[in-house]
Amino acid sequence: MYQYHCLNPIAEVGLKNFDGNYAKTDNIADADAVLVRSAAMHDMELPESVCVIGRAGAGVNNIPLGKCSEQGIAVFNTPGANANGVKELVLAGMLLASRDIIGGLYWVRSERQNEELPQLAEKQKKAYAGNEIMGKKLGVIGLGAIGILVANAAAALGMDVYGFDPYISVNAAWNLSRDVKHITDVNDIYRECDYITIHVPLMESTKGMIGSDAIAQMKNSVVILNFARGPLVEKKAIVEALRTNRIRKYVTDFPTSDIASLKNAIVIPHLGASTAESEDNCAIMAVKEIRDYLENGNIHNSVNYPNCDMGVCKYAMRVTIIHRNIPNMLTKFTATFGDLGINIERMSNETRGEYGYVIMDLANKADETAIDTIRKIQGVLKVRVMR
Secondary structure (H helix, E strand, C coil): CEEEEECCCCCHHHHCCCCCCEEECCCHHHCCEEEECCCCCCCCCCCCCCCEEEECCCCCCCCCHHHHHHCCCEEECCCCCCHHHHHHHHHHHHHHHHCCHHHHHHHHHHCCCCCCHHHHHHHHHHHHCCCCCCCCEEEEECCCHHHHHHHHHHHHCCCEEEEECCCCCHHHHHHCCCCCEEECCHHHHHHHCCEEEECCCCCCCCCCCECHHHHHHCCCCCEEEECCCHHHECHHHHHHHHHCCCCCEEEECCCCHHHHCCCCEEECCCCCCCCHHHHHHHHHHHHHHHHHHHHHCCECCECCCCCECCCCCCCCEEEEEEEECCCCHHHHHHHHHHHCCCCEEEEEEEEECCEEEEEEEECCCCCHHHHHHHHCCCCEEEEEEEC
């Protein structure tokens, strides 16, 4: 019996994917798995029992990845599960920025008691006139799950779309509309585009990527959209650009008081993935990842360990080992089982940075003494057994 603990409310449609071999616990100390959305985990002490954390969403800034990696805890996210919800809000953000819909709404509300409102509206509407997005140039920085959906949808709406991603995957490239132009220099997007939307992960290399140097290259009429992570846009630079009318609009899903107080900022309260469909999709995906890891040892969409999949074990026992990526680890594992007369029928070994992950299917069952021998090998972080 496995136990799971939820740090945030998780959509019931996802939790229903746990079968009778799983039970929910209110005590994290008893949990094999933890499900989380936005709860801050950096100051938490994670018990020895926890093997896996499933983030029902894409960003993992709230999870202490270094600590989890050292404790042998696999951390999963759910890339693409909320992509459509974010895509739709990005499109809405472009429309809100291109036409003063918000200003018009507030004006109508202010005149709602006026019996002459229909006549006044005909005179007032020119104050809220805007532009169409059809035919405008859109630059999409980052062609992951969300970026591709945004690029394809914008192209379908008649925009001239430019995509930049030096690390685009083969699958992503296949899913990208042929109408999207692939750009190899992000500066071309800064210089040429009327709308620029960012869809890259927050890392040291991307933090503040839209700063004063990037903004200096842009058109004065540019609209910048940030529905990925707040710090991707350097706050001081964007505030100055808005105050001096250096850019037309900044649309963001990450509210701060200084940006929200500026006239040409459209600030949304982090609604990107806040749809019932996105929350359901993320919960379903996270539960499936957790189950496959706990029951079969397979890793998909881990943010701290390598992907590794050997399907379902058809032999006497499956052993999984999380270890440091140092020389001779695999030799030590195989030698240990060989010395005990246990044949390894199938094996997969994958590495990612400082860490490695091994799945071994054994012809015979290894007793606890043999497993303890593996655990005591220097560099081993966690050993799990699936019978």
